[in-house]
Amino acid sequence: MARSLRTLIAESHPLIVPSMYDGISALLIKELEFEAAYIGSYATGASRYGVPDIGYIGLEDMADQVRRLAPIAGVPVIVDGEGGWGNPIHVARSVQVLERAGAAATHIEDHDFGKHITAKSSVISTGKAVDKIKAAVDARASEDFLIIARTDSLFVEGPAAGVDRLLAYQEAGADGLFVAGFLDADSWTRLKAESRVPIYSPDFPQHSAADHAAQGADVVLYYGLAHIAAKAGMLEAYEVLKKNASTVSIENKLSVAGFDEFLGIEDARVQARKYGLIDQNDDSMNEMARAFKAAQK
Numbered sequence: 001m002a003r004s005l006r007t008l009i010a011e012s013h014p015l016i017v018p019s020m021y022d023g024i025s026a027l028l029i030k031e032l033e034f035e036a037a038y039i040g041s042y043a044t045g046a047s048r049y050g051v052p053d054i055g056y057i058g059l060e061d062m063a064d065q066v067r068r069l070a071p072i073a074g075v076p077v078i079v080d081g082e083g084g085w086g087n088p089i090h091v092a093r094s095v096q097v098l099e100r101a102g103a104a105a106t107h108i109e110d111h112d113f114g115k116h117i118t119a120k121s122s123v124i125s126t127g128k129a130v131d132k133i134k135a136a137v138d139a140r141a142s143e144d145f146l147i148i149a150r151t152d153s154l155f156v157e158g159p160a161a162g163v164d165r166l167l168a169y170q171e172a173g174a175d176g177l178f179v180a181g182f183l184d185a186d187s188w189t190r191l192k193a194e195s196r197v198p199i200y201s202p203d204f205p206q207h208s209a210a211d212h213a214a215q216g217a218d219v220v221l222y223y224g225l226a227h228i229a230a231k232a233g234m235l236e237a238y239e240v241l242k243k244n245a246s247t248v249s250i251e252n253k254l255s256v257a258g259f260d261e262f263l264g265i266e267d268a269r270v271q272a273r274k275y276g277l278i279d280q281n282d283d284s285m286n287e288m289a290r291a292f293k294a295a296q297k
Helices: 005-011 023-031 041-049 059-073 088-101 126-139 159-171 185-194 209-215 225-244 248-253 256-263 265-274 284-296
Strands: 015-018 037-039 077-080 105-109 146-151 176-179 199-202 219-222
Touching: 015 037, 023 059, 023 225, 023 256, 037 059, 041 059, 041 077, 041 225, 059 077, 059 088, 088 105, 088 126, 105 126, 105 176, 126 146, 126 159, 146 159, 159 176, 159 185, 209 219, 225 248, 256 265
Parallel strands: 015 219, 037 077, 077 105, 105 146, 146 176, 176 199, 199 219
Antiparallel strands: none
């Protein structure tokens, strides 16, 4: 990776980080030249198991996503570390596993079980959360691996208390502060004034990246973009097939040849020619692709 996540954040206003959950989304991040990517438990649970984001996803699920997708995207990856999957000792191991897997950063949350089942999910005490952040910082092998402290306390304790928590996590050594909820203007002003590290925010409806930056965010995580958009596209295609028993009406969107090009099939053919797997003058696949394209016009 040409630049570290720290450098990217310092150079961007804000850094826009789209989600990825499979090889296709990782290839798109690479093709469109996004500078960083996000792997969340929301997308992982939905895409791998078809379950909601309520604590089903484990450490190995997340580490496996990083191992598979980070090399494809080729950019620094921020990965969801949930609550560290246990107490501070468990948090330490989780950080080590994710760092070895190839992540550039992880965020550790202060919620107790119940996230996303109700807005008033319980949170652990500030002291226990501080211990988790300290354990995470102590466990990493390199300071280039960033520990981001996330608070889910805003709906439980209010924005002022949420800022108190984030600043306590900063003192514990966190490299970033993740605001998981809405802050009022006064709370944003205080957080910006007292934070010495970058502030992370999820994208919210009707808010552009510039809107988030104006509030105080340095990094905006588009945590649900990829898998929700994929579901919308697949639903459209499936509905057409179910209704018409045909996909003729949408074939202009479904080019097999174009998709193979996206996946890098031509690079594979170059390699095949190099090693004598196909004849140097064999143009049959290109002829087939041209035939497909002509039929779609």
